[in-house]
Amino acid sequence: MKGLQIVVLGSIVPDPLQTLEPIVGPTGPALKNEMMLPAVLDPWAGHALYEAANLAKQVEGKVYLVALGPKAKLQQVMMNVAQKVPFEINVLDGPAGGFTDAAETAKALAGAVEKLPGLDKGKLLIFGGWQSASRGTGAVLQMVGELLGVTDQFQGVDEIKMSDDGSFTVLERIEGGSYQLSSCQGAPAVLGWATGNLPEPPNNPQVGMANMRFIMPALQKAVAAPLKGEGLRFQSVEVPSQRRETRIVKDAPVDDIARELADWIRA
Amino acid sequence: MKVLFLAHTEEGGGLGKAALEALGAAKGLGFELVVGLYGAEVQAGADAIAGCGAAKFLGVAGADFATARYGSDASACEAIAKAAGADLIVMPATARASRVAAGVALRLGAAVDTRLTGLEAAEGKVVATRWFYRQRMVGRIERDARPWLVTVDSGCFEAPSDMKGAASVEMLSPAVATRTVVTGVKSPAADAQTIRPEAKMLLVAGAGWGKSQAGGMKRLDEASQLILSLIGATKCSLGSSKSLVDQSGEGGALPFLTHMHQVGQTGSTPRHQKGLATCCHGEEPHVVGWRFITERRAINLDASCGWAQGKADVLYVADAFAVVKALVELLK
Numbered sequence: 300m301k302g303l304q305i306v307v308l309g310s311i312v313p314d315p316l317q318t319l320e321p322i323v324g325p326t327g328p329a330l331k332n333e334m335m336l337p338a339v340l341d342p343w344a345g346h347a348l349y350e351a352a353n354l355a356k357q358v359e360g361k362v363y364l365v366a367l368g369p370k371a372k373l374q375q376v377m378m379n380v381a382q383k384v385p386f387e388i389n390v391l392d393g394p395a396g397g398f399t400d401a402a403e404t405a406k407a408l409a410g411a412v413e414k415l416p417g418l419d420k421g422k423l424l425i426f427g428g429w430q431s432a433s434r435g436t437g438a439v440l441q442m443v444g445e446l447l448g449v450t451d452q453f454q455g456v457d458e459i460k461m462s463d464d465g466s467f468t469v470l471e472r473i474e475g476g477s478y479q480l481s482s483c484q485g486a487p488a489v490l491g492w493a494t495g496n497l498p499e500p501p502n503n504p505q506v507g508m509a510n511m512r513f514i515m516p517a518l519q520k521a522v523a524a525p526l527k528g529e530g531l532r533f534q535s536v537e538v539p540s541q542r543r544e545t546r547i548v549k550d551a552p553v554d555d556i557a558r559e560l561a562d563w564i565r566a
Numbered sequence: 567m568k569v570l571f572l573a574h575t576e577e578g579g580g581l582g583k584a585a586l587e588a589l590g591a592a593k594g595l596g597f598e599l600v601v602g603l604y605g606a607e608v609q610a611g612a613d614a615i616a617g618c619g620a621a622k623f624l625g626v627a628g629a630d631f632a633t634a635r636y637g638s639d640a641s642a643c644e645a646i647a648k649a650a651g652a653d654l655i656v657m658p659a660t661a662r663a664s665r666v667a668a669g670v671a672l673r674l675g676a677a678v679d680t681r682l683t684g685l686e687a688a689e690g691k692v693v694a695t696r697w698f699y700r701q702r703m704v705g706r707i708e709r710d711a712r713p714w715l716v717t718v719d720s721g722c723f724e725a726p727s728d729m730k731g732a733a734s735v736e737m738l739s740p741a742v743a744t745r746t747v748v749t750g751v752k753s754p755a756a757d758a759q760t761i762r763p764e765a766k767m768l769l770v771a772g773a774g775w776g777k778s779q780a781g782g783m784k785r786l787d788e789a790s791q792l793i794l795s796l797i798g799a800t801k802c803s804l805g806s807s808k809s810l811v812d813q814s815g816e817g818g819a820l821p822f823l824t825h826m827h828q829v830g831q832t833g834s835t836p837r838h839q840k841g842l843a844t845c846c847h848g849e850e851p852h853v854v855g856w857r858f859i860t861e862r863r864a865i866n867l868d869a870s871c872g873w874a875q876g877k878a879d880v881l882y883v884a885d886a887f888a889v890v891k892a893l894v895e896l897l898k
Contacts, residue, residue, distance in 0.1 A: 312699075315831040315851040319702050328705065342832045397698040398705075401668065402678065432700050432831060436680045438668030445672040451746045452636040454665045457825070470752070473661040476761030476826050477753040479634060484745035494825035494832070498812070530677060534693060534706040542876035543862070549869055549883040556865075556882045557892035563863065564767060564800055564840070564897065 300465030303360035303486060304419060305351040307386070308408050308427035308443060309344025310368040310395040311376050313337070315432065321536040327528055328398045328536040338372050340380050343428025347492040349500055350459070351426045352384030358461060360422075362386040365411050367404060368395035370521045377514050382507035383500045388517045389415060393524035397433035400531050405442035407524040412447060420447070420487050429454045429491035437491065444489035452489040453481065458496055567597040567692075570652035571620070572643060574634070574662050575605030580614055583764075586725035588658035591718045593618060593726055595654070595687045600624065601733075602646035604639065606632035608735060616731030624649050625735040630742045634662035636669065637744025643670040645740035652713060654692060656685070659717040667717050677711035683722045700831050701857040702850075720763075721837035721858065760797055760804040761826060767802040768838040768859060769793070770829060772846025773809040774867075774886065776819035785887065790820050792890045793844075799897040803838060805829035807852050829855030844886040848872025865889050 313319060313336040320331040330336065340348070351362045363386060366373055370392040377388065389411055412418070412425070425444060430437045437454065444452050455472035462468075465485035470478045472493050548556060571592040573585035581589075581603075593599060601620040603611050608625040616623075626642035643666055647655055655674075657663045659681050671678035684695030684706075693708050694716060754760070775789040797804055806814075806827040813819035829836060831851035841859035846852055848864060849872045856862060856877070864873040865886045873881045882889065 315700075316849075318850070319699055321703050321705075402672070405668075405672075434698065435700060436668070436678075437664055438671075438678055438680055441666070441669035442672045442678075445669045450637050450640065450669075451744060452665065452669065453746075455661060468749070471661075471665075472826060473634070473751070475753070475763055476759065476824075477751055479661075479748060480750045480752055481635070481746050481748045483747075494828070530709055530711045532708050532710075534708060536698065536703055536705040538703050539857075543879055545874050545876055545878050546880045547869060547874055547883065548880060551882070551884070553884060553888045553892050556884050556889050557896055560842070560863065560882075560889070560893050561896040563861075564842075564893075 300422070300461070300485060301359045302422055303355065303358045303424055304363065304422045305355055305360055305424045305426055306363045306365055306412055306415065307344065307348045307351045308365050308425065308440065309341050309347060310366050310431070311338040311372055312341045312432040314339050320538065328533050329396060333396065334369065334372065338376050340376055341428055341431050341433070343430060343432070343492055343494070345499070346495040346497070347426040347428055348380070348386065349384060349497045350492055350495045352386065353497055354459065354461065363389060363415055365389045365391070365408055367391040367393050367407055367524055370518055374518050381510035381514055382502040382504060385506055385510060387513050390517050390521035391524035392521040393526055395433065397435070398533065398536070399434065399526045400528050401434060401436045401438040402442060403526040403528070405439045405446065407526065408439065409443045409446035411522070412443065423449070423487040425449060425489045427491055429456070429493055440489050440491045447487070449487045449489050451483050451487070454491040455493045456490045456495070457493050459490060567654060568600060568650070568652045569595055569597045570600045570602055570647060570650040570655045572602040572646055572655055572657050574639065574660070575603055575608050575611040579605065579607035579610030581611045582660065583725065584658040584660050584720040587720055587723045588656055588718050589615060589618060590725050591685045591723040592656035594723065595685065595692065597687065600650045600652055602650055603735070604631050604642035604646065612733035612735045613731060615729045616733035617729040618726060622650070623733045623735040625737050626740060627737065633748035634665065635744060635746050635748050636666055637746060638742045640666045640669050640673065641740040641742050644673045645738045647674050647713070649738055655713055655715040657715065657717045659719050664717060667715060671715040674713055674715065676713040676715045677709050678715045679707065680717045682716050682718045685716065685718060697857070701835055701854040760822060762801065762803040763836065765801060765803040765838060767800055767840040767842060768805050768836050769796060769802045770805040770807070770841065770843040770846055771810060771820065771823070772807050772844060772852070773813070774845025776810055776813045779887065786819060788887065790822065792887065792894065793820065794822070795894045796890055799894050803836065805833070805836060805855065807846055808832050831855070843873065843878070844890065848875070848877050853877050
């Protein structure tokens with residue numbers, strides 16, 4: 300099938316190397332210095348974006364990135380992401396943290412997808428990460444699909460193979476390192492990506508220049524999406540305090556270490 | 567309050583470990599219990615938990631519901647949940663149930679929270695525990711909205727025992743509309759299996775295995791052979807860091823590693839009893855994958871690495887190549 304519209308839903312998360320500390324904010328829990336923390340595109344959303352771009356190349360399709368997050372942070376992250384693959388962005392200016400409600404996020408995103416100019420649901424594939432590195436519910440994509448009436452859904456996807464007639468096959472992760480193979484008659488469908496098979500594309504300044512022509516105006520036109528978090532109450536959020544008394548075994552003969560480990564494994 | 571335990575059956579109609587643990591979570595709340603099962607066959611599963619104290623058993627069965635598919639599973643769950651009229655719906659966080667849980671919640675107008683590690687009732691309130699930012703922090707949450715659909719992680723709740731009997735299941739027949747066909751399952755051969763959720767131990771291979779060793783040469787063949795030998799000797803599960811998996815994908819490290827082996831910030835969070843980290847520095851993005859490993863040991867050449875900072879029970883400062891070689895000999 301030619302001309303697929305691949306909408307990737309994804310946002311930003313704190314750089315994994317940062318130390319995260321919860322605080323109590325005016326509207327509930329938040330991260331300390333949240334706006335100061337360096338951010339990256341959520342890793343699974345990133346995989347989804349790269350897979351989307353790869354597929355779009357094969358089917359002469361178009362990739363849209365719909366992102367809900369603080370506009371200023373999104374702008375910083377897009378300076379890098381824009382150099383990877385071609386896409387158009389639609390921005391919702393709102394919180395992207397892990398303490399927001401998945402259902403509220405899904406409603407905001409589904410509304411933004413509905414408003415994409417020229418949207419043809421018969422050619423629509425909704426991509427995203429099967430989880431996020433912030434809230435990690437794995438719930439948003441399913442709900443966006445339901446809100447848009449898309450009930451062919453796949454989660455933990457590592458591969459999609461598209462046929463000429465528009466049908467496709469999908470590999471989904473299941474337990475024990477196995478994959479479930481499915482075939483679907485075609486778009487519309489929802490695919491929650493695991494890591495996929497593609498490496499992160501190298502930076503391409505030409506792609507970056509082309510993308511930025513759309514990204515800057517889209518950021519300026521960002522629609523406010525304040526998520527109220529009504530109905531979800533946090534009794535507490537804390538970094539687990541468990542700290543182990545680590546026994547450091549140094550300068551011990553290899554055979555002694557191996558014997559101790561063997562006894563431990565057998566116990 | 568009425569609680570619905572909602573789970574899929576396995577091949578043969580029985581219930582898996584994760585489902586039984588979810589039943590333990592639902593039953594542990596102490597409210598009125600309803601059981602809902604879906605799959606190719608449900609009677610065997612219902613009989614296995616007939617004595618769980620449920621007021622009612624609901625079921626959806628048939629060839630349409632044999633495989634894990636969004637369209638059919640969501641219809642089955644929706645029908646059971648509507649028939650049960652429960653305030654709280656508890657599902658296991660298996661791949662199959664997780665694929666549909668949030669979509670079903672939306673159909674029911676329910677609130678949803680997934681991958682709970684704790685669920686308790688106190689003073690008339692239900693309080694759930696779940697982790698945020700990939701196991702970096704833990705939160706306790708509650709909601710007023712009902713129904714409330716939750717999925718619970720495996721390894722966090724005790725499965726009730728001695729519940730066998732004869733259950734009377736009220737069967738439902740929801741319509742299925744889907745354009746998807748499940749065509750099969752692709753699993754590694756039994757002797758090539760390296761991901762074993764049921765194993766007692768997790769072995770984590772870190773990036774050090776793929777780096778230049780003393781003498782300036784990489785010893786990738788030897789590393790592969792040692793790791794596979796240890797897996798063979800212990801029947802443990804294998805995990806890895808993102809960096810080693812990425813190197814392997816580019817042909818630069820261990821050929822049997824895939825992204826499915828990744829644990830930590832960008833991978834899974836296994837729940838094995840024991841964990842042995844090798845050539846991995848114990849930095850936070852890796853260690854979040856160890857959050858639920860009970861006994862932790864590490865082998866590393868750096869005595870001041872992350873593992874030494876209260877993250878492991880024992881840190882062996884030694885050459886992992888030599889230790890694993892000797893260990894395999896002892897375990898043969």
